[in-house]
Amino acid sequence: MSQPKTTSPAHSILAWGFVAALFALAGPASGSVIQRSAEKPSVPSKEVEAVPGSQAERIAWFGRWEDARAEAARTRRPILLMSAAPQCSGAPGMW
């Protein structure tokens, strides 16, 4: 998993923009048809320096599929889905 060396994955997600955060959740590229860039997404330094508790932009995620599906149908919007397990090596509090 690609992560900046100086911050935890959870706080990377805090500090990085949405797209970088999604790419930070990258797993192995086995079976990938499209080649991945060898480099990590560039991160503007001012975003890296954003501290927890600041107003760094974040995704507003629906936590329940049925809510998201219903809202997508009602609003006629497409769905961006990214699942994750709220545990790191069995410990809660970190993706």
Added chain:
Amino acid sequence: MAASRNYVCVRPQTYENEAESGLLKSLFRSRSGELENTVFCVLASDGKTKLCRSGRSPAQVFDGADALAQFLDEQFQPYHSKARAIERLPLIDEFALALNVASCDGVPLVILRAESEKDLAAMEKRMAELAWSEACAGQQHYFAFTGSLPKPGTSGSGFAKVGEKPVSIDFDCEYGITALDPGPFGLEPKTLAHARADTDVETLTRVLGEAQLAHDPTETSRRQHGREARRQGITWESELPATDGPRGRSPR
């Protein structure tokens, strides 16, 4: 970020709900045939039609962040003229899970507690007005309930354990709207701010701002976090077996 705002973004918790796990498995199955920790896909508004190949992550599907952003912009074009505003409050199902997710993201958890379903619906509607504003979108998670908080391990989703014993989260939630610091493992919630159930949106904005300012989660590395969890004997018992675990086996 801007591209994602046009989409209904959903992050199912992978091993916490059987129906959702079935959906994720139908969207993506790796060579192992088991449900992976993470699944990524972009779907049409019917929730069925895939707009791109699915994978474990965007990096398996797109050649970089810019390519994903461009794809999202292009795919939204046919929806652009018909799309309506998102209004539903994005809730997480269970208290222990909501605390855990808020802890993972390093954001406060906002709890809505009402005496009746009717009152709760009214609170959710007011909170939703705020939740999708530019200032608040994604800045906290939400959990809503009436009655009492369920005991850990009895509500059909995961819970934390110390050793083999489920952690009973010691929190006496008042009626109204309470913003919590979930703590580093989502086990020690502390009140950051509170507002009455009938608080107007303007006051709520101020209260949530206060919560944001007061919230200062401890920054820790993955290694430090894991070490501290092991030291304290803290583990997360997901509702379903984690088939993509660190050693490829269920934590159960």
